[in-house]
Amino acid sequence: MRLLALSDIHSNLTALDEVLRDAGSWDMALCLGDIVGYGPDPGECISRVRMHGFRCIAGNHDAAVVSGETWGFNPYAAAAVHINRRLLSLDAIRWLERLPKSLSLEVEGVRIALYHGSPRDPLNEYIFPHDAYIYADRLLEMAGADLLLLGHTHVPYLIEVDDRRLANPGSVGQPRDGDPRASYMLIEVEEGEVSIHHRRVEYDIDEVAERMRQLGLPEFLASRLYYGY
Numbered sequence: 001m002r003l004l005a006l007s008d009i010h011s012n013l014t015a016l017d018e019v020l021r022d023a024g025s026w027d028m029a030l031c032l033g034d035i036v037g038y039g040p041d042p043g044e045c046i047s048r049v050r051m052h053g054f055r056c057i058a059g060n061h062d063a064a065v066v067s068g069e070t071w072g073f074n075p076y077a078a079a080a081v082h083i084n085r086r087l088l089s090l091d092a093i094r095w096l097e098r099l100p101k102s103l104s105l106e107v108e109g110v111r112i113a114l115y116h117g118s119p120r121d122p123l124n125e126y127i128f129p130h131d132a133y134i135y136a137d138r139l140l141e142m143a144g145a146d147l148l149l150l151g152h153t154h155v156p157y158l159i160e161v162d163d164r165r166l167a168n169p170g171s172v173g174q175p176r177d178g179d180p181r182a183s184y185m186l187i188e189v190e191e192g193e194v195s196i197h198h199r200r201v202e203y204d205i206d207e208v209a210e211r212m213r214q215l216g217l218p219e220f221l222a223s224r225l226y227y228g229y
């Protein structure tokens, strides 16, 4: 089984399409939330993940776009939530609303759990690499998983604890680890053996930033794409 795992697309269709091209073929596609928010193409990104049959969970930006409630968001993120919300059809918003906050599945005997934030706080807790290293064992235990996949921080990592793994594929549409290329992971499961490949893909940032400006999205959100931070 070949699994495509990605997170935090954030309405960046250009980056998503490059990732899908780079990934080639897969048996199962997983999306760890924040399909929308920040970027210019929320509706098109939802259509892509639906079209490709992604197994998706909700992120904090998906929930905010559904409710229109941006308490706790910084002003740039909040402005983008409201613009994204106006760009979406009712059908797309209803689809976002139905997304679960977590998913558990089993692939060839490997128990896989998905959360946007963490098992303790599925939508909002940030597990950055430092905490991930310290608490990997406890988080895997809490999730009851051999492979725990988290998103939300936009910072990729892969931590192995015995034969279990805690991973964050990074962000497709707004990386924040200093590398502006789209980030995702390919996971091979063969006879219960797991191997994970982290991949980075270039995309046309100029084109995305330009459309963000045309839509009135905050300049800060457009320019940060160039730094990957």
Ligand code: ZN
Binding pocket: 008, 010, 034, 059, 061, 152, 153, 154
């Ligand atoms: Zn995010």
